[in-house]
Amino acid sequence: MRQTELRTHQTGYCPAHNDRNCGNRNRGEGMILMLIHPIQQFGSRHLLAIASIGLWFVVSLSMAFPLRADDLSDGNKSDGKTVASKSLTMVVMDPLAAPLGCDGVKGYANRQYQRLGEVLESRLNTKVKVYWSDSLITLQEKEPTLVPDIVIGKYSVVESHGDQLHHKLRPFASLTDTEGTMTQRGLFVVRAESDFASVIELEEAIVFFGPEDCAEKCSSPKALLDKLGVETSRDSKTFQSCSEAAKALLALPKDSRAAAVISSYAAPLLEGCGTIKKGDLRVVGQTDELPFVTTFVNELLSKQQQTTVQTTILAIDDAKLLKSLESSKGFQASVSGI
Structure with missing residues (x-):
């Protein structure tokens, strides 16, 4: 896992990603101190001349090693991506x-x-x-x-x-x-010729649910069944896709007490993509919006x-x-x- 490491830019401290420019500044500071020290050794008549030389040196140094824009930031640096330059x-x-x-x-x-x-x-x-x-x-x-x-x-x-x-x-x-x-919903579907008219009638019926990560086909329909006090058959199964559940439902004998839960967005695709024929299944109930x-x-x-x-x-x-x-x-x- 990547981590974004925050560094605090404090006086005398150089972030690891800015060693080059920081080194430049440190060298400049050392050289300025070398100029200042002799000032203490001479009299006042030499002070103005040395100060002038020092000022000229600082200006030249700043031109040779300019500060980058990020050196003027508020000090909070990140090693994470910069949207303007990274992919x-x-x-x-x-x-x-x-x-x-x-x-x-x-x-x-x-x-x-x-x-x-x-x-x-x-x-x-x-x-x-x-x-x-x-x-x-x-x-x-x-x-x-x-x-x-x-x-x-x-x-x-x-x-x-x-x-x-x-x-x-x-x-x-x-x-x-x-x-x-x-939003989407989970749809309870049965064979067109089935006697089921509502979800509450699915007591002891086989129900084909979806995987746990698909809330509309798993947790939400199960919560609805629990709320209605409906217990499904122990033969109920889980299918990874809506098409698999629909095919399995149609493969059962016509008089089977069974239903499947499919995603509302998938309903048009089951017919449009040829998984089932138009009119093979009908909806008898639905979950809340998700x-x-x-x-x-x-x-x-x-x-x-x-x-x-x-x-x-x-x-x-x-x-x-x-x-x-x-x-x-x-x-x-x-x-x-x-």
Whole structure:
């Protein structure tokens, strides 16, 4: 894990990253003292001449070894990235991003995040390297040295993976969809010919849930069932994806008492990408709203860097870019559904 080391610039102390200029100043100070010492040895008639020589020497020294801008800072130095000069790493985990979703539905699940990376490069005046992955953990295994500065993805997944990898990721914005919505839900679906009409009727039924890091398919629907006092069958299972759960549900005998929980954003893709046929499944219930695509910043960046990244992303309002991100209002400074 990277750490941002703060150093205090005090008199007589040189930060490790500024040894060269600090050495220059120390040499200058020593030479000035050498000039001052003889002054004490001569009478007053030589004082003016020596002082003039000393002044000339100081001016010449300052021209030869000018102070850098960071030498005039408030003294708080950081060994972390400087957004204006260092590269940033952005990891895209949005399930509706072009490389991660399918293109079976026109104008949907085809978000072009490489364009966002290009805009950030221009506005931040720094290189932005973009990675795509549905799992931060899997990406870390492939790129062991990678430390994400910006992560955009499903809130519960990014939060879970970040915790497991001990990344200090802070959420600061939600991405709106084409309707201006920033949330999602878990949907209880059953076979079209099933007798189930509501969630409360799923007593002792087999329910296919999603993985723990997908709150809309795991913790939230289970909380709803608990609230309604509904106990599901011991044969209930967990599937990693909505398509797997839907296929498993349709593979059961038609008279099976079973249901599956899928993500609301995935419903159009199951039909559009050919996983199921139109009308195969129907919805009998849903969870509360949950946060969906959220932008996180790594707190290992300095406070100023975090603020710069956050302000830049929230200020994006370019119509063409928003269209490429399938968003009506861009990134909003809130995380809805928490």
